[in-house]
Every structure is written in C-alpha cells, then in structure tokens.
Amino acid sequence: MLLRNSPAKGLQKESPFKSQGIITDSAKERCIFTDPQIDRIQCCFPANTVFKPHDPSALSDHTSDSWVAFPVTPFAIGYMYPFPAFTQSFFSLTGISYIQAMPMIWRVLYTLERIIEQEGIDLGMAELGELYDLTTFGSHCYLFKRRPGEEHPIFKATKNDTNWKRRFFFVRRDTIPDGKDLPKMWATHGRIEDPGKDHPISVSHLRLTPAAKERLSAFKKLDPEIRTFKITTQDSQEVSSASVTMSSAGKSTKSASKFSITDLTNVRSSKKKTPAASPTASVPKAPLRGKGGKKRKTSEAEDLQGLPLIRQQFLEYFNEKFAEIETYVGHVEDQDSKIADLQQVAALKDLKIADLQKELQATKNDAAKMLINFDYEKHEITQDAKVSAAIAMYKIQLQMAMEAQDPAFDKSTWDVEGWKARLAELEDDEEAEEILTLEAGGSSKDQGGEASGAGGDDAAKD
Numbered sequence: 001m002l003l004r005n006s007p008a009k010g011l012q013k014e015s016p017f018k019s020q021g022i023i024t025d026s027a028k029e030r031c032i033f034t035d036p037q038i039d040r041i042q043c044c045f046p047a048n049t050v051f052k053p054h055d056p057s058a059l060s061d062h063t064s065d066s067w068v069a070f071p072v073t074p075f076a077i078g079y080m081y082p083f084p085a086f087t088q089s090f091f092s093l094t095g096i097s098y099i100q101a102m103p104m105i106w107r108v109l110y111t112l113e114r115i116i117e118q119e120g121i122d123l124g125m126a127e128l129g130e131l132y133d134l135t136t137f138g139s140h141c142y143l144f145k146r147r148p149g150e151e152h153p154i155f156k157a158t159k160n161d162t163n164w165k166r167r168f169f170f171v172r173r174d175t176i177p178d179g180k181d182l183p184k185m186w187a188t189h190g191r192i193e194d195p196g197k198d199h200p201i202s203v204s205h206l207r208l209t210p211a212a213k214e215r216l217s218a219f220k221k222l223d224p225e226i227r228t229f230k231i232t233t234q235d236s237q238e239v240s241s242a243s244v245t246m247s248s249a250g251k252s253t254k255s256a257s258k259f260s261i262t263d264l265t266n267v268r269s270s271k272k273k274t275p276a277a278s279p280t281a282s283v284p285k286a287p288l289r290g291k292g293g294k295k296r297k298t299s300e301a302e303d304l305q306g307l308p309l310i311r312q313q314f315l316e317y318f319n320e321k322f323a324e325i326e327t328y329v330g331h332v333e334d335q336d337s338k339i340a341d342l343q344q345v346a347a348l349k350d351l352k353i354a355d356l357q358k359e360l361q362a363t364k365n366d367a368a369k370m371l372i373n374f375d376y377e378k379h380e381i382t383q384d385a386k387v388s389a390a391i392a393m394y395k396i397q398l399q400m401a402m403e404a405q406d407p408a409f410d411k412s413t414w415d416v417e418g419w420k421a422r423l424a425e426l427e428d429d430e431e432a433e434e435i436l437t438l439e440a441g442g443s444s445k446d447q448g449g450e451a452s453g454a455g456g457d458d459a460a461k462d
Contacts, residue, residue, distance in 0.1 A: 044075040073167070086112060
C-alpha cells in the first residue's frame with residue numbers, strides 16, 4: 001500500500017533538505033519523476049513504504065536524516081527493494097549511495113545477479129574487482145570501466161538512458177528495511193575538481209583464492225548470450241506492475257531471446273523467403289494478384305514480423321554508440337577544464353614573474369643609488385683629507401720660511417726626504433711638484449738651492 005505524508009503537516013516537522021553542492025548544473029538535474037510515476041513502482045517496495053511528494057526543485061544530492069534518494073533505473077530494469085545480497089555487497093564495499101550509480105552499474109549488477117542464480121557461479125566482490133574498475137564521471141557519479149585490453153565482461157550494458165539523472169524520488173528511511181543505515185552523504189573518493197579519474201574498487205583486503213579464480217574463469221567461458229544484459233519490460237523508461245522484477249532473494253525470470261546486430265540482414269517472412277533487406281528505406285510493393293485476379297492474402301503481421309526486433313536492436317546499438325560519444329564528450333570537457341586551469345596557472349606565473357622583475361629592478365636602482373652615495377661620500381672624505389694635508393704642508397712651508405730667515409738656525413736639520421714622502425701620500429704628483437717648486441723659489445732668496453724641498457721632523461711636529 002502506497003502511503004504519503006501530508007505536505008501541510010508532515011513537511012513542517014521534517015528538517016529541510018540540504019544540498020551538498022556537488023551537482024554542477026542544478027537546472028538540468030532537477031527532479032522530473034512525478035507522483036503518478038511513483039505510484040507505478042510502489043510494487044517494488046515493501047508495504048507501508050512512505051514516499052515523499054514530488055518536488056520539482058529537488059536535487060538528487062539533497063541529504064536528510066529522514067529521507068533517502070533512490071534512482072528509478074534499478075526498478076525500471078527489474079529490481080525490487082531490498083536489493084539482493086550481491087548488489088548490496090557492492091554498495092556496502094564502495095560506500096557510494098544508490099543515486100550515485102549510473103545506469104550502467106545497475107545493468108551490470110542485475111546481469112551478474114541473474115548469472116549467479118541461473119548458472120550457479122557464486123561470484124563475489126573479489127571477482128567483480130578483477131572484472132571492472134570503478135570510475136568517477138561528472139558530479140561524483142560512478143560507472144564501471146573494463147580493464148585495459150579486455151572486452152566488456154557484460155555486453156549491452158553501456159547504452160544511454162535519457163534523463164536518468166533527473167528520474168529519482170525520496171523514501172522515508174524508517175519505513176524501509178535498513179533505511180536508517182543507508183548513507184546520508186554522497187561518497188567522494190576523488191576530488192570534485194578532478195573528474196574523470198579512475199578509482200578502483202577497494203578489494204585490497206580480499207584475496208582472489210584458487211576457488212575464486214575458478215569461478216572467474218567459469219564466468220569468462222560463459223556464452224556471450226548469457227553475459228548480455230537483457231530485460232523484458234513494457235517501457236524501458238518507466239516500469240509498471242507487470243514488469244519483470246528481481247526479488248531480494250535474487251530471483252529473476254528469463255527475458256525474451258534476442259539476436260545480434262549481424263542478424264538484421266537475415267529477417268525473413270514466416271511463409272516465404274525474400275532477399276535480404278537493403279539498408280536504405282524500401283518502397284512498399286503493390287499487392288500481387290493471382291491468375292484469377294484475386295489479391296494475394298498476406299497478413300499485416302507477416303509483413304511486419306521482425307520489425308519490432310529490428311527497431312529494438314537499432315535503438316540498443318544507437319544508445320550504446322551515443323553513450324560512447326557522451327563519455328568522450330565528458331573526457332573532452334575534463335581536458336578543457338584542465339587546460340583552462342593550466343592557463344590560469346600560467347597567467348598567475350607570468351604575473352608573479354612580472355612582480356619579481358619589478359622588485360629586482362627596484363633593488364638594482366636602490367643598489368645604484370647606494371653606490372653613487374658611497375662614491376660621493378668617499379670623494380668628500382678624500383677631498384677633506386687632501387685639504388687637511390695641504391693645510392698641514394702650508395704650515396710646514398710657512399715655518400720653514402721663517403726658519404730660513406733666521407741666520408742662527410741650523411738648516412742641516414731639515415728632513416727633506418721625509419717631507420717628500422708626506423707629499424707623496426697625497427697621491428697627487430703635480431700638486432706635490434707645484435708645492436716643491438713654490439717652496440724652492442721662496443727659500444732661494446735667503447738660502448739658495450739648499451733650502452728647496454727641505455723640511456725637518458721638528459717642523460712637522462709643529
């Protein structure tokens with residue numbers, strides 16, 4: 001029996017949904033699964049299950065302590081809740097929420113459940129980890145990726161499912177088995193800014209025993225028809241109470257047999273063989289008449305026999321290719337995002353280099369100013385020293401001139417060589433020569449050539 005809480009009373013008591021901010025384009029992923037559609041899958045849940053009324057603004061990443069989100073996909077292909085042991089083991093092992101699993105995961109798990117039941121191969125998580133890698137796609141959704149160099153373990157499981165992200169609903173946790181133990185937050189094994197990276201199923205603690213290897217080998221030897229995803233429903237998008245369902249015990253019914261895409265050219269009428277159909281659209285032939293002018297009796301069912309199967313096979317082939325294109329486009333978008341990030345890093349690097357160059361130029365300018373100031377100060381100090389030395393020399397000259405005029409002074413006591421050495425310390429030979437010349441000229445009036453360039457230690461002391 002389908003129960004619904006009263007929006008007027010029940011919703012006021014419930015805490016509001018909280019978005020985790022994982023969905024990047026919320027406008028394109030809002031819920032479109034309405035109440036009448038929920039009524040059609042009520043048989044897939046236990047009695048007295050409470051469903052939350054449809055909210056067109058709801059997002060699948062909304063979390064709540066009272067409500068849990070379910071995707072429509074598993075119930076559209078034949079699952080019932082609680083899910084079988086193998087399926088539930090996968091979600092318990094990976095920690096992802098039901099709503100994070102893309103349709104491809106549900107198809108693979110559904111087919112493996114059928115193989116476990118009908119073929120008697122007791123597959124487990126260790127074997128699943130050897131068959132597939134778990135990969136993130138988009139806003140922390142997950143899908144299976146086949147191992148490099150190997151074929152898909154399950155065939156026909158990668159076809160596209162239109163609007164699967166928008167087809168979900170909420171169930172109250174305390175009205176379903178183990179509802180309170182279901183995850184309240186989405187699993188985020190990778191970073192949001194790094195979509196598309198592989199995250200293998202964590203089976204490091206599981207050992208692939210010899211018995212498990214035998215089961216894996218037996219699985220790979222199965223006929224491709226058995227390893228092909230199959231379903232018999234009235235509508236691939238919406239399941240009704242008449243749809244084939246899989247119970248919590250893992251039961252399922254055999255689906256209608258299918259033929260491969262290579263058999264499209266071998267469709268024949270049930271009574272008379274006709275040439276293989278051309279890939280191009282054929283023009284209907286005029287009705288044939290016998291000798292008596294009677295119209296040949298050919299039922300419409302005979303003429304159209306096989307067309308639903310052709311259409312179904314074509315849609316499967318188209319959906320599979322479209323899914324591959326969608327995956328490729330997703331990878332391209334990821335690459336574009338990475339390129340944009342690298343370009344941003346390069347731009348920041350250029351700005352940093354420009355700032356460092358400005359700082360370097362400013363440092364060079366400061367160093368040049370410091371050198372100029374140093375040279376100026378050095379020049380000032382040198383000039384002051386020279387002026388002081390020149391003054392001292394003039395004092396010595398003045399004293400020597402006074403001594404030269406004194407007839408009683410002993411001029412042999414003059415230290416001429418010492419005076420020349422002091423003049424050399426000025427490092428200005430021309431100035432020294434000029435001083436010596438002037439001194440020699442001034443003293444020759446009284447003492448002759450003897451007084452030229454003479455100077456004593458006593459004079460230097462004064």
